[in-house]
Amino acid sequence: MQINQFNEVISACRFCFMCRHLSAVGLVSCRESDTPRGRALIADRIRMHPEELGNPDFVDTIYRSDLSGANRFHCDGYHDGSGYDEVGLQLALRRDIVEAGFAPESVKAIAAEFQSSENWSIEGSGEVLYFIDPCTAARPDTTAAVAKVLNRAGVPFATIRGGCIGKALAVLGFASEAETAMRKFAAAVNATGIKTLLVSSPAAADALRNDFKTAGVELKPEVRFTAGYFVELAEKGKLRFSTRNFAASYLASDYLKNYLRCDCAEKLLALLGIENRQFGTNPEESFTAGEGALVLARLHPELAKQLAARIAARAEPGIPLITASAYTADLLAAAGADVSTLDEVAAEALC
Amino acid sequence: MQLAKDNYMYQMVRCELVDAVGREFVNSGDADGLGHSIDYYWIPEMWHDRGGAPQRPDFVVHPGSSEEVAKVLKIANQYKIPVTPWGGGSGSQGGALPVYGGIILDMKRMNKVIEIDERTLSVTCETGINAQHLEWAVEKAGYSTMHFPASIACATIGGFLAHRGTGVLSTKYGKIEDMVMSLEVVTPTGEIIHTLPVPRHASGPDLTMLFLGSEGTLGVMTKVTLKIHPIPESRKFHAFLFPDMHTAMTAGAGLMHSRLQPCAIRLYDGPETARLIKRVLGIDRVGAYLVFGFDGPEKIVDLQMERACEICRAAGPKEDLGTESGEAWWRNRYKFFYPPYMFHMPQAFGTLDTVATFSKIEDVYWAMKKTVEENFPEANFIGHFSHWYDWGCMLYARFIFEKAPEDPAEAAALYNRVWDLAIRAAIGAGGVINAHHGVGLRLGRLMQERYGPAMTVLEGVKKQLDPNNIMNPGKLGFKGV
Numbered sequence: 039m040q041i042n043q044f045n046e047v048i049s050a051c052r053f054c055f056m057c058r059h060l061s062a063v064g065l066v067s068c069r070e071s072d073t074p075r076g077r078a079l080i081a082d083r084i085r086m087h088p089e090e091l092g093n094p095d096f097v098d099t100i101y102r103s104d105l106s107g108a109n110r111f112h113c114d115g116y117h118d119g120s121g122y123d124e125v126g127l128q129l130a131l132r133r134d135i136v137e138a139g140f141a142p143e144s145v146k147a148i149a150a151e152f153q154s155s156e157n158w159s160i161e162g163s164g165e166v167l168y169f170i171d172p173c174t175a176a177r178p179d180t181t182a183a184v185a186k187v188l189n190r191a192g193v194p195f196a197t198i199r200g201g202c203i204g205k206a207l208a209v210l211g212f213a214s215e216a217e218t219a220m221r222k223f224a225a226a227v228n229a230t231g232i233k234t235l236l237v238s239s240p241a242a243a244d245a246l247r248n249d250f251k252t253a254g255v256e257l258k259p260e261v262r263f264t265a266g267y268f269v270e271l272a273e274k275g276k277l278r279f280s281t282r283n284f285a286a287s288y289l290a291s292d293y294l295k296n297y298l299r300c301d302c303a304e305k306l307l308a309l310l311g312i313e314n315r316q317f318g319t320n321p322e323e324s325f326t327a328g329e330g331a332l333v334l335a336r337l338h339p340e341l342a343k344q345l346a347a348r349i350a351a352r353a354e355p356g357i358p359l360i361t362a363s364a365y366t367a368d369l370l371a372a373a374g375a376d377v378s379t380l381d382e383v384a385a386e387a388l389c
Numbered sequence: 390m391q392l393a394k395d396n397y398m399y400q401m402v403r404c405e406l407v408d409a410v411g412r413e414f415v416n417s418g419d420a421d422g423l424g425h426s427i428d429y430y431w432i433p434e435m436w437h438d439r440g441g442a443p444q445r446p447d448f449v450v451h452p453g454s455s456e457e458v459a460k461v462l463k464i465a466n467q468y469k470i471p472v473t474p475w476g477g478g479s480g481s482q483g484g485a486l487p488v489y490g491g492i493i494l495d496m497k498r499m500n501k502v503i504e505i506d507e508r509t510l511s512v513t514c515e516t517g518i519n520a521q522h523l524e525w526a527v528e529k530a531g532y533s534t535m536h537f538p539a540s541i542a543c544a545t546i547g548g549f550l551a552h553r554g555t556g557v558l559s560t561k562y563g564k565i566e567d568m569v570m571s572l573e574v575v576t577p578t579g580e581i582i583h584t585l586p587v588p589r590h591a592s593g594p595d596l597t598m599l600f601l602g603s604e605g606t607l608g609v610m611t612k613v614t615l616k617i618h619p620i621p622e623s624r625k626f627h628a629f630l631f632p633d634m635h636t637a638m639t640a641g642a643g644l645m646h647s648r649l650q651p652c653a654i655r656l657y658d659g660p661e662t663a664r665l666i667k668r669v670l671g672i673d674r675v676g677a678y679l680v681f682g683f684d685g686p687e688k689i690v691d692l693q694m695e696r697a698c699e700i701c702r703a704a705g706p707k708e709d710l711g712t713e714s715g716e717a718w719w720r721n722r723y724k725f726f727y728p729p730y731m732f733h734m735p736q737a738f739g740t741l742d743t744v745a746t747f748s749k750i751e752d753v754y755w756a757m758k759k760t761v762e763e764n765f766p767e768a769n770f771i772g773h774f775s776h777w778y779d780w781g782c783m784l785y786a787r788f789i790f791e792k793a794p795e796d797p798a799e800a801a802a803l804y805n806r807v808w809d810l811a812i813r814a815a816i817g818a819g820g821v822i823n824a825h826h827g828v829g830l831r832l833g834r835l836m837q838e839r840y841g842p843a844m845t846v847l848e849g850v851k852k853q854l855d856p857n858n859i860m861n862p863g864k865l866g867f868k869g870v
């Protein structure tokens with residue numbers, strides 16, 4: 039079983055309570071099982087009693103997780119950056135569940151949809167290829183904002199859209215299907231000869247930078263996240279932003295902060311002159327409504343709504359929210375929050 | 390009463406619970422059952438590790454208000470179903486384990502900060518709030534609870550109240566019982582009661598204190614008002630190495646006798662200095678490591694620090710380890726509890742915390758050490774002293790077996806025997822059953838022994854408040870089902 043590669047993590051987390059205060063799903067469900075300890079206990083039980091892998095309640099719990107990297111990040115802080123990879127354990131459990139044929143119908147349906155939707159379409163030409171993933175595509179304000187910024191900088195760009203690059207499949211536990219999707223995407227991108235692949239989705243950035251490498255899939259262009267790319271364009275004098283002079287709370291992206299350890303969002307906000315007001319009471323929790331799980335809002339819509347409502351309820355009146363991912367922005371907007379994506383904020387600040 | 394899932398009675402009770410708190414807050418799934426079958430007590434961990442399935446609850450119920458708690462307790466009384474409150478499950482004494490099945494009353498949904506009163510300097514909150522979340526909320530308002538236990542991120546405020554827990558700054562700010570102003574409690578029969586609004590009065594015996602430390606056996610604490618404090622301008626630490634524990638203890642007691650106000654003092658015996666101070670802080674020395682700190686206005690901190698260092702120097706240290714070694718301890722104070730720094734399976738280990746006066750505390754240490762080492766030569770015994778008072782301090786002793794017997798019954802027997810002998814040795818030398826982790830399942834059997842006839846007073850209170858014995862039966866030395 040895949041989880042056997044994570045025996046050390048299971049042994050560490052199964053009796054450890056030290057990061058439970060950061061389990062976003064656990065904080066809304068209040069369930070013991072929705073914490074790294076709870077999930078590691080399940081993995082441990084399965085390790086000892088493999089016949090329990092198909093226990094529907096275990097399976098449901100493993101797919102309820104928001105896969106936030108906040109717990110791992112916290113743990114790393116106490117282990118000089120090499121804490122226990124409890125997210126890796128959850129992903130391994132999901133792969134085991136899928137391989138053994140225990141994936142719930144809802145999971146299979148979403149996976150099937152992602153597999154059948156590959157129909158890469160490339161429009162335009164230029165020095166940058168902007169990948170519009172399905173989540174960002176669902177938020178036209180963000181894609182329009184990116185186009186506006188690139189146009190203003192005089193950067194000719196093409197777009198690619200129309201499928202899953204494997205991240206959602208990987209997150210759902212469909213490892214080999216994810217790899218196939220990666221290869222198809224890489225082939226389509228590599229064939230363009232474009233040197234820079236630009237993404238607005240932190241999950242896509244993580245997939246393209248980390249997952250592709252792990253799977254041994256070669257991607258020729260350099261992968262850039264919009265916020266970091268915009269900062270670079272500004273530094274080169276290709277973009278000018280007006281100072282915004284207002285306070286907002288940036289809700290740190292799980293993928294950027296906890297997976298990629300990238301602070302480009304904070305840099306962009308500083309460049310725009312936006313006072314980044316600490317959200318909630320602390321910088322450790324994941325306030326992304328399940329960004330790490332990518333399709334949580336489809337798998338467990340009520341849970342995703344609860345996560346979003348918890349965040350919206352903590353927003354300070356008059357202080358807008360800024361997110362990196364369109365996924366989180368859409369969920370928060372539906373929960374009544376005043377929210378924009380980084381790309382949208384950048385486009386608004388163009389001089 | 391034990392309920393089988395295929396029994397119609399189970400469904401009857403379930404329907405009533407759903408009616409009380411809502412469908413999504415009554416859970417009887419295996420995942421949560423597993424999570425609630427194990428707390429931080431070594432025995433259920435070991436049982437699970439050996440492939441066994443510790444007792445699971447029939448229902449996990451998440452009440453959202455005191456009124457919902459009351460409804461659940463009334464249902465439980467009606468059918469005489471055991472109810473075990475559960476906070477974060479981080480208790481080390483098995484207090485939150487549903488040993489007879491029944492209802493786990495998971496308090497984590499009751500997590501609101503109700504009011505921060507800046508004129509009184511107090512915070513009122515629901516007790517299911519995670520202690521770190523409460524601290525963060527209070528800090529955002531510019532204050533601190535000053536309650537910094539190593540399990541701040543693991544445990545709820547209710548759990549600390551139930552176990553009379555303590556944090557690393559207790560020497561100045563007190564244990565949790567010193568921080569409480571007043572409580573709301575749902576009694577076992579479902580009445581919502583409030584204790585007096587202030588902790589100092591002459592209006593009869595102290596009802597608040599009756600519930601603090603009651604470990605879920607006398608009711609459910611649902612709201613609490615705690616003192617809060619301004620965030621100090623400065624907090625500084627300093628460390629010394631002493632040739633032995635006795636000299637270090639003389640220095641530590643000297644600090645307390647001087648009536649300076651250290652916020653923390655911690656003294657590690659030779660073996661723990663060699664093992665943990667080296668591993669976690671990288672300070673590789675032979676001797677007893679003593680660290681202390683002060684907080685408040687910087688000038689006062691500096692003055693107190695200067696005087697404290699004089700006291701330590703007069704006691705004959707081996708080395709002045711300086712400020713940085715003290716600050717390193719403060720920065721890493723929680724690191725000791727993360728795996729792999731913390732002891733864990735296959736090791737068998739336990740924290741034998743106790744407390745005694747300065748005239749007895751070293752005797753208690755040696756009595757426990759001798760008992761453990763003579764009876765269990767394969768075990769290691771280490772200890773440190775934290776939570777200091779005008780009159781004495783707490784001993785946080787630990788025994789560690791690198792490996793326990795594979796057979797779970799044998800492992801449990803060995804484990805229990807260490808506890809019996811070591812705690813009896815502590816009591817014999819002037820200590821008590823426990824200092825801040827509570828009694829729970831682990832030490833209940835020693836309550837009668839320690840309290841003698843006074844135990845009937847506690848039993849009388851229990852019987853009066855909980856006539857059907859539904860609240861956490863079998864814990865704190867009270868009768869099981």
Ligand SMILES: Cc1cc2nc3c(=O)[nH]c(=O)nc-3n(C[C@H](O)[C@H](O)[C@H](O)COP(=O)(O)OP(=O)(O)OC[C@H]3O[C@@H](n4cnc5c(N)ncnc54)[C@H](O)[C@@H]3O)c2cc1C
Pocket residue numbers: 055428429473474475476477478479480481483484485496516517537538539540543544545546547548549550551552553554555556557603604605606608609610611726825826827829861864
């Ligand atoms: C790594 C680690 C470090 C620790 N360090 C410390 C430390 O520094 N200081 C310290 O004091 N303890 C420490 N502990 C022990 C533990 O955190 C405390 O005993 C804490 O009080 C338990 O709180 P909990 O919310 O987890 O309670 P649980 O374990 O869930 O429950 C403990 C007991 O309280 C009862 N209870 C819970 N909530 C309520 C309520 N609202 N009303 C009535 N009864 C209730 C339960 O029935 C049970 O009997 C540590 C534990 C761990 C795992």
Ligand code: SF4
Pocket residue numbers: 050051052054055056057058074075109110112113121122123124727728
């Ligand atoms: S990730 Fe680290 S802190 Fe969290 S449960 Fe695992 S070992 Fe403990």
